[in-house]
């Protein structure tokens with residue numbers, strides 16, 4: 001359902017990927033419910049100021065399942081260019097496209 005909306009918004013796949021974010025696709029460990037959350041990298045990321053003056057970013061998200069009330073916790077670390085360095089999830093799993 002969300003994929004359809006995204007394609008409408010962005011004019012179909014393989015056109016331009018949004019420069020301002022990406023989709024976080026996760027699946028509930030307990031019941032298999034799937035979530036497709038849009039992460040806006042311009043507004044959703046937490047800035048981390050390092051001692052050497054660089055800035056890295058991180059994202060923390062809590063996702064509450066609608067079917068089984070399972071709370072999933074996602075944490076993603078980004079480099080100064082907002083490229084994903086590492087990610088982890090509790091109570092769920094990442095789905096690859």
Ligand SMILES: [Zn+2]
Nearest residue numbers: 028031065068
């Ligand atoms: Zn669930």
